Amino acid sequence: MKNENGSYEELVAEVSELRNRVAELETANLLLQQSGREHQKDVVRLRQHEAEIEALLKGSRTVLENQEFKVAARKIFDYCCSLLGATAGYVALLSSDGTENEVLFLEAGGLPCTVDPSLPMPIRGLREVSYRTNKAVYDNDFIKSEWMKFMPEGHAALDNVMFSPLIIDSKTVGIMGLANKKGGFNENDAKMAEVFGEYAAIALRNSRTLELLESSEEMFRSVAETAVDAIVSVNSKGNIILWNQGAGKMFGYSLEEAVGKPITIIIPDRYLESHRKSFLKALSTNTYRPTGDIVELEGRRKDGSEFPLELSLALWKVKGEQYVTSIMRDSTLRKEKDKLVFEQSQQISMGELLINIAHHWRQPLNSIGLIIQNIEDDYKFHELNEENLNLSVSTAMDELDRLSETIDSFSRLYNSEGYAKSFHVWSSVKKCLDIMEIYLKGNEILVNTEFTDREITINGREAKFSQALINILTNSADNFKATGQKEREIIIKSDRIGDFGKATITIADNGGGIDEKIIDRIFDPYFTTKGKTRGAGLGLYLAKTIIEREMGGKLTVKNVNRGVEFSIEVIST
Amino acid sequence: MDNIEILKQLSVLYVEDDTLIRKGVVRLLRRRCNEIFEAENGKVGLEMYMNYNPDIVITDIEMPVMNGLEMLERIFEHNETQAVIIVTAYNDEEYKHKKSCRVLIKPIINKELTDAIVSCYKGSR
Numbered sequence: 001m002k003n004e005n006g007s008y009e010e011l012v013a014e015v016s017e018l019r020n021r022v023a024e025l026e027t028a029n030l031l032l033q034q035s036g037r038e039h040q041k042d043v044v045r046l047r048q049h050e051a052e053i054e055a056l057l058k059g060s061r062t063v064l065e066n067q068e069f070k071v072a073a074r075k076i077f078d079y080c081c082s083l084l085g086a087t088a089g090y091v092a093l094l095s096s097d098g099t100e101n102e103v104l105f106l107e108a109g110g111l112p113c114t115v116d117p118s119l120p121m122p123i124r125g126l127r128e129v130s131y132r133t134n135k136a137v138y139d140n141d142f143i144k145s146e147w148m149k150f151m152p153e154g155h156a157a158l159d160n161v162m163f164s165p166l167i168i169d170s171k172t173v174g175i176m177g178l179a180n181k182k183g184g185f186n187e188n189d190a191k192m193a194e195v196f197g198e199y200a201a202i203a204l205r206n207s208r209t210l211e212l213l214e215s216s217e218e219m220f221r222s223v224a225e226t227a228v229d230a231i232v233s234v235n236s237k238g239n240i241i242l243w244n245q246g247a248g249k250m251f252g253y254s255l256e257e258a259v260g261k262p263i264t265i266i267i268p269d270r271y272l273e274s275h276r277k278s279f280l281k282a283l284s285t286n287t288y289r290p291t292g293d294i295v296e297l298e299g300r301r302k303d304g305s306e307f308p309l310e311l312s313l314a315l316w317k318v319k320g321e322q323y324v325t326s327i328m329r330d331s332t333l334r335k336e337k338d339k340l341v342f343e344q345s346q347q348i349s350m351g352e353l354l355i356n357i358a359h360h361w362r363q364p365l366n367s368i369g370l371i372i373q374n375i376e377d378d379y380k381f382h383e384l385n386e387e388n389l390n391l392s393v394s395t396a397m398d399e400l401d402r403l404s405e406t407i408d409s410f411s412r413l414y415n416s417e418g419y420a421k422s423f424h425v426w427s428s429v430k431k432c433l434d435i436m437e438i439y440l441k442g443n444e445i446l447v448n449t450e451f452t453d454r455e456i457t458i459n460g461r462e463a464k465f466s467q468a469l470i471n472i473l474t475n476s477a478d479n480f481k482a483t484g485q486k487e488r489e490i491i492i493k494s495d496r497i498g499d500f501g502k503a504t505i506t507i508a509d510n511g512g513g514i515d516e517k518i519i520d521r522i523f524d525p526y527f528t529t530k531g532k533t534r535g536a537g538l539g540l541y542l543a544k545t546i547i548e549r550e551m552g553g554k555l556t557v558k559n560v561n562r563g564v565e566f567s568i569e570v571i572s573t
Numbered sequence: 574m575d576n577i578e579i580l581k582q583l584s585v586l587y588v589e590d591d592t593l594i595r596k597g598v599v600r601l602l603r604r605r606c607n608e609i610f611e612a613e614n615g616k617v618g619l620e621m622y623m624n625y626n627p628d629i630v631i632t633d634i635e636m637p638v639m640n641g642l643e644m645l646e647r648i649f650e651h652n653e654t655q656a657v658i659i660v661t662a663y664n665d666e667e668y669k670h671k672k673s674c675r676v677l678i679k680p681i682i683n684k685e686l687t688d689a690i691v692s693c694y695k696g697s698r
Contacts, residue, residue: 362662362679363591369680370597377683381604395593444637 052192055083059199069207070104073200077107077176080164080196084189086178088156091200092121093166093174094131099123101175109180114154125150130163131172136194138162140184160184164197168205176200230328234263236283236321250309250330252302268300282315283322299328308335342545361406364399371396422573423462425494425505426454432469443477445488452495456503459573460551468546468555469507471539472566476509479564483512496572503572508565519557576691577605583694584608584625588618588632588641589660594681598631601683606690615639619647628697629690631658645670656697658689 062075073091081089088109092101101121106113123131125147130137139145140160151158162185166174176197181189224231230247234240243258251258251266258265267275295313298306308331315324371392378384378392433440433447440447458465473490480488487510494505514522523544543566547555553570583606589595590613602609610625612618616639618632630648634641641659648655649672657673660681669676674693677685 363594366662366680367591367593367597369682370594370601373683374597374600377601377604399593442635442637 051083055079055192056195059196063199063203063206066206066210067203069204072203072207073104073176076196076200076203077105080176080193081107081178083192083196084162084178084185085181085183086162086185087180088158089176089178091166091174091176093204094123094172101127108156111156111180113156115152119152126161127163127175127177130165130175134165134167134170134172136162136164136190136197138185138190142179162190162193164190164193166197166201166204168201173201174204228329231325232258232263232266232328233323233325235323238263238279241323242325247328250301250328251299257302266299266301268298268306271297279324282313282324286317286322287315296331299330307332310334338549342549361403364402368396368399371399420460421462422457422459423465424454425456425458425503426451428462428465429469429492429494429505432466432473435466436470436473440473440477443481443488444486445477445480445490447473447490447492450491450493452493456494456496457573458503458551458570460570464546464550468543468568469505471543472507475539476507476511476564479509479511485511497569501572503570505568505570506565507568508560508563510562511564512562513559513564514557516559519559522557523555576687579691579694580605580607580687582607583629583690584610584627585629585631585690586610586612586618586621586625586627588612588615588630588636588644590614590633590636598681598686601686605687615641615644619644622648623651628694629656629658631660631686631690634659634661634663642670645673654697656693658686658693660686 058079059076062072062079065072067075077089077091081087088107088111090103090106092103094100095102099122101123103117103121106117126137126139126145138161139147142148142158142161158179160181161177161179162181164176164178165172166176176193178185178193224242224244227244227246230250231242231244232240232247233242240258240261240263243253243255247258248254253261253265264272264275295311297309297311299309300306310329310331311326313324313326315322317323375384375389375392378388429449429451433449476490477488490507490509492505492507494503496503523540544555547553547568547570551570553568556567556569558565558567585602585606585608587595587598587602587609588611589598592613595611595613599609599611608625608627610621610627612621614636615632618630619639621627622630622644630645632641632644641661645657645659648657653672657670659670659673659676660679661676662679674696675689677689
C-alpha cells in the first residue's frame with residue numbers, strides 16, 4: 001500500500017489539502033451567498049430609485065402641463081401616495097386670513113369617514129408644525145399621539161400621518177396630508193414628500209400667474225375691443241399686428257383685411273415720406289418723439305376718403321423685437337366744435353373791435369365837439385375872425401384824421417382776408433406798437449424792445465400775428481390798470497433758437513405775475529380775471545388760436561421775476 | 574340872479590390830461606366864469622386846489638401820475654362838501670365817486686356843463 005499508494009504521510013497531506021480546499025470552497029460559497037444577498041438588496045434599492053425617479057418625472061410633467069391647480073395637485077398627490085404607499089390624504093390651501101385649511105380634495109382611502117366636509121379645519125396639531133417649520137413632519141403612532149385630541153368624531157381611522165408643506169416665497173401656503181402607510185413613514189418618505197410638496201407649490205404658483213396673465217390679457221382685450229378709439233400696433237417691419245374694432249369702424253378695414261398689411265394703408269400719400277423717416281428714426285433710437293404728445297393729422301379710410309384724427313404713439317419692446325402702438329381718435333366732431341367756437345369768438349372780437357374803436361374815438365369826438373361849440377362862442381362874443389376860424393378848422397380836421405386812421409388800423413387788424421406770406425417780426429412788432437401808442441402812453445406803459453436780430457422773418461398772415469401781439473399787450477396793460485401799479489414796463493424780445501429754424505418772441509411785463517392757480521386757464525375762451533365791465537376775456541384765447549392753429553407755433557405763459565412772460569415760438573423762414 | 578350872473582362870480586378848477594380838450598373847455602369857461610384854473614393831472618390839480626380853493630372842481634378820471642378819483646379823495650378829506658363834477662368818457666361805476674355832485678359823459682356839451690356848474694354850486698351852499 002505504501003508502495004502502490006504512496007506513503008501514509010502523503011495521504012494525510014492530501015486529505016488535509018482537500019480539507020483546506022473544501023474550507024476554501026465553503027468560504028467562497030459563503031462569500032458568494034453574501035454577495036448575492038447584497039446584490040438583491042442593490043436590486044431592491046435600484047427598483048426604489050427607479051420608482052422614485054419615475055414618480056418625480058410624472059410630477060414634473062404634471063407641473064409643466066400647466067393645468068388647473070386642482071387637477072395638477074390631485075395628480076401630484078396620487079403619484080406621491082403610490083410612491084410612498086400612503087393610502088389616504090388630502091391637499092389643502094391656507095385660507096386668505098391664514099387661520100384655516102381650505103381642502104381642495106380628500107382621499108379617505110376606502111375607509112369610512114363621516115366628518116362633515118364643510119367643518120372648518122383650523123391650523124393646529126401636527127399640520128401646524130409643518131406650517132410653522134416649512135418641513136415635512138410625520139407620526140407613525142398617531143393614535144397614541146398628543147394630536148388625537150384634535151381629531152373630530154367620525155374621522156377615518158389613522159395609523160400614521162405625514163404632512164408636507166407647499167412653499168411659495170419661503171412661506172407655507174398649503175399642505176399635502178398623507179396617511180395610513182403600511183409599516184409607517186420613514187425619513188426618505190419625508191424627503192420625497194417634501195419634493196412633491198414643492199411640485200404642488202410650483203404648480204400653484206404657475207396657475208396663479210397664468211390666471212393673472214389671463215385676466216390681464218382679458219382686461220386688455222376688452223379695453224381694446226370696447227374702445228371707441230382706434231388701437232393699432234405694428235411690428236418693426238411696419239405691418240399691422242393688432243387692429244381693434246374701433247380701428248375697424250374708423251378706417252373701414254376688417255380685422256382680417258388689416259392684420260399683416262403695412263400700416264401705410266391708412267396713411268395719406270403726402271405723409272408717407274415723413275412717416276417712413278420718423279418710423280425708422282423711432283426704431284433706431286428706440287423712442288418715438290414726441291412720445292405721448294398728441295399729433296394732429298389725417299387718416300385715410302378704405303374708400304380713400306380722409307378725416308382728421310388725433311394720434312398718440314408709443315414704442316415698446318418684447319424680447320428684442322420692437323413694436324409701435326398708436327391710439328387714434330377721429331377729431332372731425334371736435335374740429336367742427338372748434339370752428340364754431342372760433343367763429344363765435346370772431347363775432348365777439350367784432351364786438352371788441354367796436355368797443356376799441358369807441359374807446360379811441362371818444363377823445364377826438366369830444367375835442368371836435370368843443371371846437372365847434374367854441375366857434376359858436378366866438379361868434380356870440382363877436383370874436384369870430386379869420387385867424388380863430390382857421391385855427392379851429394385845422395384843429396378839427398387833424399382830429400378827424402385821427403378818427404379815420406383809427407378805423408383804418410383796426411379794420412386792417414381784424415380783417416380776416418389776406419394770404420400767408422413771409423414777414424419781418426421786427427416791423428410787425430413796430431407797427432403794433434404804433435397802433436397802440438396812444439393807448440400805451442395813456443396808461444403810462446413803457447415798452448422796450450430788444451431784438452438781437454431784426455431780420456428774423458416768419459410765415460403767416462401778418463394782420464393776424466399783430467392781432468395776437470396786441471391782445472397779449474392789451475392783457476398786460478389791463479393788468480397794470482387793474483392793480484394800479486406805477487412804473488409799468490413791457491419788454492419785447494425776439495431771438496432765433498438753435499438751428500431748428502425757429503424764432504421766439506417774448507413779451508414780459510413787470511405787473512406782478514399771474515396767480516399760479518389760474519395760470520393754466522388764462523388761454524381758455526371765456527376765462528377772464530377782469531370784472532364785468534370789460535371785454536369777454538377772449539383776447540388771450542384768440543392770440544393762442546392764431547399762433548397755434550393758424551401759424552403752427554406755440555404760445556405759452558409763465559411767471560418770471562417781476563411779472564408774466566408770454567412766449568411765442570414759431571418757425572422762422 | 575340868473576345862471577349867467579352866478580357863473581360870472583365862480584372860480585373853477587378844471588383837471589384834464591388831454592391838452593386839446595382842456596384848452597377847449599377852458600376857452601369855453603373863461604368867457605363865462607370869474608376865474609379858471611387848469612391842471613393836466615390829479616397831482617397838479619390837488620396843488621392848485623390847495624392854493625386857490627375854487628368854488629367848483631371839474632375833473633376827468635383816467636389821468637397819469639394821480640388819477641381823478643385819488644385827487645378827489647384828498648380834496649374831500651380837506652372839504653367834505655366841495656362841489657365836484659366828474660367828466661368821463663366811460664359810463665361805468667368805476668368812474669364815479671359817491672361824493673361827486675354830477676357825472677357828465679363825454680362829449681362835453683356847453684350848456685350841460687354850465688348848467689351842472691350852477692346847480693352844483695347852488696347845492697353846495
